[in-house]
Amino acid sequence: MSAAAKTFYMETFGCQMNAHDSEKVIGTLEHEGYVRVQDEEAAELILYNTCSIRDKAEQKVFHRLNEYKRMQGEGKQFAVLGCVAQQEGEKIFEKAPFVSLVSGSASYRNLPEMLVRLEAGEKRITGLDDRRTQDATFDTEFTTRSNPHRGYITIIEGCDKFCSYCVVPYTRGKERSRASDSIMAEAQRMASLGYTDIQLLGQNVNSYRDPLGQRTFAQVLESIGVLHGVRRVRFTTSHPRDFTPDIIEVIDRMPTVCDHVHLPVQSGSSAVLKAMQREYTREWYLERIGWIKAAKRDISMTTDIIVGFPGETEEDFEMTMSLLDEVGYDAVYAFQYSQRPNTPAVGMPDTVPDDVKSSRLQRLMDAQRERQRIAYERHMGQVMDVMVEGYNSQRGQITGRSSQNKTVNFTTTQPILPALGSYQQVKITRSFPNSLVGEAVLAG
Missing domain, CATH: 3.40.50.12160 (Methylthiotransferase, N-terminal domain)
Structure with a gap:
């Protein structure tokens, strides 16, 4: 070289x-x-x-x-x-x-x-990680961020959950959390550089345990949310086993903490959840959903679902389908089960034929699309704070994202387009299953 x-x-x-x-x-x-x-x-x-x-x-x-x-x-x-x-x-x-x-x-x-x-x-x-290097969390001293307005901070690496289908514990190692003062120092640097949207990352982000014992996960959210210049604090991905009421309390209390929770369920059947080694039941998961629905703010809910896990019966699948109605997700990311190396599920007979997996996946996504159309309609007439992300010259629209992590396409009567990374008040005039359409509201 x-x-x-x-x-x-x-x-x-x-x-x-x-x-x-x-x-x-x-x-x-x-x-x-x-x-x-x-x-x-x-x-x-x-x-x-x-x-x-x-x-x-x-x-x-x-x-x-x-x-x-x-x-x-x-x-x-x-x-x-x-x-x-x-x-x-x-x-x-x-x-x-x-x-x-x-x-x-x-x-x-x-x-x-x-x-x-x-x-x-x-x-x-x-x-390659030989288990002797696991306790050192990689710091981000030389990070080159691809987006000048939205930035990521890794607060926890690895996973201790060992779900039977998942390869992450074997590729990312055991959970190790970053000291809260290190997180806050990076967040402060980002805020001073003009980043207004900060997203906290982790395989199980809410499993965070401060090595210093100074802050809970909810307190980290709040501490970043009060930094000067920060408009939005996001986090992904949450694990239901570590989802606690204080997270909802912070979302309710702090307008800067985004009103969106991604809480993967994987299946609506307690029997399948047990086989997946998720260590919670349908009822236990729905209790957490109840906390979210009881919040003062309208919190957007999204999830992950796996169809066709070994042993999944038609009755199990129908329980997952019924969960769509019971929860009312704003988006579902669904996938067919596939064996991953080194996972406990590799030894399970893959009893669901591929064509059945495909059929179930299609049925689920068709049902979710209709429910999502109804869910998005609730925003009609609302005024949303939208972060500008781009322009669609063919449609004559500005593209942005709401605090609920929803795509919003809107127009403006102003001769100069709003700057990327700026925030615009937008009144929603139309809704689709995956996006909203609106008009910029003029100040004053």
Whole structure:
């Protein structure tokens, strides 16, 4: 790799945690003198940040790497990062010998040292969590944030829940929380730089336990919400087992803490939840939903659902369907069950045929679409505070997001379009199952 121009290209797949991890890696690379390019053809180092949650994730990684293989003779170097890197480890070198660096997320703090070895010509460098590095949470000192208005802060890494279908504990390791003073220092830096929308991240974000013993998760939300310049505080993803009433109390008390809760249920059947090792029942989950519905604010509720888990009967599935009516979700992210490596569910007979899984998924999404249409209609005539995210010149609309995390497309009579990252009062005039339409309300 030439000393004159150390260029790199980063490709990211997966969740917001992965996207934020890439921001950390990009910031570290730039601090080490690398220059980011937007085309892999122009890069000397190509990094692929992977996710292993979805079906056939490993095959997709190796298929993508095979596409990169044609560039091997051009002197390029390749790195595989993230969950698939942690899961597959050195097997990646065997399947893709042209890859020089494999690193899981817990080892990103060692990236500068790994880059030195890479530049020295070393061919097989691994940064894999060996359980001795788990207690050190990666700090974000050199984070390069992709959005100048909305920023992420990781407050907890890993997972101790060991749901039977989930690979996260095996790729991200055990739960380790970041000290609250470190969180607050980063939030303060972001606020002083003009970030108005701060989102707290964690595999189970509300499982946060302050190592200093100073703040609960709800108190972290409140502390960030009072910072000068902060307009919105979000958090994802919550786990029902650690969802407590004080979270709702803070949302009710603090206008800056967004009125949106993503609370994955996975199934509406207590029998399936038990097989999933979720360690709560349908009734227990609905008690938490009751807390949310009892709030003074209208809190948007979204969830994740898995259909076709081993042993799921038609009756189990119908219990999930009935949950859509009982809760009234504003959005549902639903997926067919697929076996993930190293998880307890791998040993369970996959008793639900693929065509039945597909049929159930379609039935669920069709039903949710109709319920969502009704749910969105409740906003008709309301005036919402909308953060401007972009412009759609073809439609002549401005695109933004409400505090409930809903897409709002709106028009304005003003000759100058509002700036990206600014906030506009918008009166809702139309609703669709996945978005709202409105008109900007003029001040005064």
